[in-house]
Amino acid sequence: MRRRFVAFAFAALAAFGASAQSPFQFPTANHALYEPGQELKFFAPTAPEKPWTSGSFGCVRSDGWQMHEGLDIVHQHTDRRGEPTDPVLATADGTVVYVSTKPALSNYGKYMVIRHFVEGLEIYSLYAHLSEIQPGVAAGKPVKTGDVIAIMGRTSNTGERISQARAHCHFELNVFVNENFPAWFRRNFTGERNDHGIWNGQNLNGLDAREILLAERGGKFSLLNFVRGQTELCRVVARATGFPYLKRYAPLVLPNPRASQEGIAGYEVALNYNGVAFALLPRAAAEIKGAGKFQLLSVNEPEERAHPCRKLVTQRRGRWQLTDQGLRELELLVQ
Secondary structure, eight states, rough: HHHHHHHHHHHTTTTTTTOOOOOOOOOOSSSSGGTTGGGGGGBBSSSSOOOOGGGGSSSETTTTTTTEEEEEEOOOOBBBOOOOOOOOESSSSEEEEEEEEEEEGOOTTTEEEEEEEEETTEEEEEEOOOOOOTTTTTOEEOTTTTTTTEEEBOOOOOOSOOOSOOOHHHHHHEEETTTTHHHHHHHHTTTTOOTTTGGGGGGEEEOOOOHHHHHTSSOOHHHHHHHHHHHOOOEEEEOOEEEEEEEETGGBBBBOHHHHHHOOOEEEEEOOOOOEEEEEEEOOOGGGOSSSSSSEEEEEEHHHHOOTOOEEEEETTTEEOOOOHHHHHHHHHHH
């Protein structure tokens, strides 16, 4: 019943952005994603013997138990030393919000984040493993679609360096979770460093950029409807109100006349398998049953079996429960 209600509610809102065109373009000149059967020309797998999917989005690593939130787009050009020379391009009009030039501080190596506004949503593109940042590209600077922002590379802080053959641009399209991330990080990772503030990758929940780029080629595409149409992993009631996500992603908030009349006591939140909150339904106090800050209402078991790598829910003694990881994700969302 709940899933049908969400579908109905979003259908009522579908006119908003239904004919919109998403602005996202490829972040490099490599467009081989459009060539059927040529995925290895586009993706950089984790090793020569690994499938191309290991360079794609989703539960694609460690036998399906490790999440990869971006696309590893392989290089096309090198210099005489074999180093990549491909320009990295802004995927859409936006504003640079963060540039990290110290590879030792992140698995991303040198990376940058750009904010975009699309159909009432804030979307953040991330470009990683860069060798050079284009002069003048800095936080606060506007960019246009196709602007050269960097040069592809293979920087990282991992023990095993990215090989020349596998040099790539790691590209993500994300939603931003919460500007209160630093406080959440200190509570949950005592003694660990957060060198990137709110631009830590844990505060950016990825969408499948492959699906978006392929869908755009088919003609009219609405990013808003794409996000609204995510497959539900689970549904949770959170006894929290006024958290920043509600304003930042207002088009994802569903109408509920009863909560509007009686007052909002919490939200019923639908999460996809990567923890993206894609539907938020306000609830009145009389509509919330049970105790505790978070209450797991339902789990889409086939989706959990297909995509278990974020480990947000688990089944114990025949009952589904939120894991510690799931509870942390929800705390970050609503704090």
